[in-house]
Amino acid sequence: MERYTLQQLVVYFLKLGTIGFGGPVALVGYMHRDLVEKRQWITEEDYREGMALSQLAPGPLAAQLAIYIGFIHYRIIGATLAGLAFVLPSFIIVLALGFAYVHAGGLPWMQAIFYGIGAAVIGIITISGYKLVRKSLGSDKLLWIISIVLAISTALTEKENIWLILAGGAAVWFYREPLARKILGTWYPLPMLLQVQQNFFQDEKLASLGWFFFKAGAFVFGSGLAIVPFLYGGVVKDYQWLNEQQFLDSVAVAMITPGPVVITVGFIGYLVAGVPGACVAALATFLPCYLCTVLPAPYFRKYGKHPGIKAWVDGITAGAIGAIAGAVFVLGKRQLTDLPSICIALITILLLLKFRKLPEPLLILLAAITGLLIRFYSS
Template sequence: MVDRAKLADEQKAPLGAFVLYFLRLGALGFGGPIALAGRMESELVQERGWIQREDYLEGLAFAQLAPGPLAAQLAMYLGYVRAGVLGATGVAITFIAPSFLMVLAISVLYVRYDGLKWMQALFYGIGAAVIGIILRSTIKLGGVTLKRDPLLWAIFLVLAASTAYTGREIVWLFLLAGIVSLGVKTTSSRTGSVAIAIWPATLGLSEPASKHWALCLFFLKSSLFVFGSGLAIVPFLHGGVVDSHHWLNEHQFLDAIAVAMITPGPVVITVAFIGYLADGLTGAVLAGLGVFLPVYLMVVIVAPFYRRLSRNDGIKAFVSGVTAAATGAIAGAVYILARHSIKDVWTAAIACLAFIVLWRWKVPEPVIVAGSGIVGLLLYTSFGGR
């Protein structure tokens, strides 16, 4: 049997280079959590060998089971695998900071110039290209996680269908997938399943009087109640910031989602835009802390126990089932996103072209995103987005 710890030590990159990789991914990684997770697997596991495949798959399952956005959770977990708390901390800062600063700059311009009229035109092209980016990443991720295992493919198909049909990721199905995989792959009565899903105690807390802390508590709850893809946070945010607190109106909220899609890094960085519109710079910072601090604490506190448990054969079977479920949910999310982004023949063509270019040639995703944005501006101006 291969000694994973020894092999990892032999292939370790300098910590500085590892952290700089996530700085680059946070600054140039487009396509949302699905594409970002796919890039981590492709670049860190396949191309550079800095992370072992089993560690990556364990991290993907951890990120799917634990509350919080998937891409940020996975990135911090891989940082923990590389260098413990120091690695998780370095990755957390470098992965989140670039997109946070970009969104903050857009927020300032948005408020100063009373909305960004060009944003809708940009999103017309970029949103379609993102579908092609996500689809390509999903196919690559499926090849790594499912291989030729009929059980894992069955789990994948069930979760893909349920996610596409319901429009959300159902946590108990992930846990059930792990239990089914455990039951089929092992007959040991001494092995059991593990679930990291934690429902926060903050549910019963009343909103504080201060708007600052009301913002922070709301975004803390939003992080702890959302599992898997960062896009899953959208319905929760809408109900809170538009319907309950009235911090944003409907139009501003839609612009916030567009900002998340046209900027690199984790999709949930849109909370910085929402926080800024609601309460200025303080609101943006508190919103960011509220969403990402629980994710960081989950990794540094729970990951050590999870990594020890994951070496158990029964736990490996459980994790393989959850990972297949996660991949299926990601595939289902492609359908959900496509319904909103593919509006006509032009956007369908952009999505197909982005997929083909990425599949056949190693064109950097930022180049595809920038080109799609320009095409979107031209088409939207010429045809009114139709």
């Protein structure tokens, strides 16, 4: 007899998805505190296996862990309902914010709010990238080289190069596992998915949205922020669905809402094609995350610790971190255009360095107020 019912688990993730602020690290910490320590619904071993799988497979960390926890005792139905319950509240919130943004985006007060928020977001992403570097790269010279190459490439081309990230994963794999060359052929078909012509669905915007966001979801490792440079390259540079300010505002929305950061795709989808666009973008982004958790879950205990798999993911993660650094440069170059915005970003960075537990939504709120005051007194 399980210690909890499926209904209790769904209610828990609905609550966490509604009030869970702080990004992926905070969210997975809440799950450990609530489900392992307090309620003892799952064991420490189950939690650690879920964390390992979430870090190895593509997809936002917190959402994958929620799906895995649902799978532990209730298999497919548990994984599905837990994932939906965790994502649904933040999706509804970004829909509401998208509606407000579209209908009030031209008003001076809305522009002033996002002026301040956009500058603070640059600071927040900078610190998040710094934390990822410290946690993931360590003293490994090869990982540093991969990360630096991706940072420079993203900064110069203003888009994320998926092939370089995959090459980074392969480089670490080859370096740590010499025998990997013998099974290279088994990995070859995966990148081929990216070679599908972009104009295949050129007459159907929703189909184009779905395919683009499916690829985005398939290459997000660990932190939801890893999706930012990929989205920028496609949404702004290639398809030109949004302008640069709208994209930065979309990232800001993800920062001020609970739940996974990746939920910004719902906001972007709404701006591009309304409610249908939001639904398609969110579904397509989270589908790879769901499949990459549910399908390998039964076998992960046996194969998940294989050094070759870990080497591959370490290389891809290093590339994603570099791409985030490059994206910070690109977005900052466009958002930090005057002294007040630069000051907001720098103050945000200093506060996060000084007070490590400072809630990011509080900083976003203060930045919004600051933006209003700056525009009010300068007008």
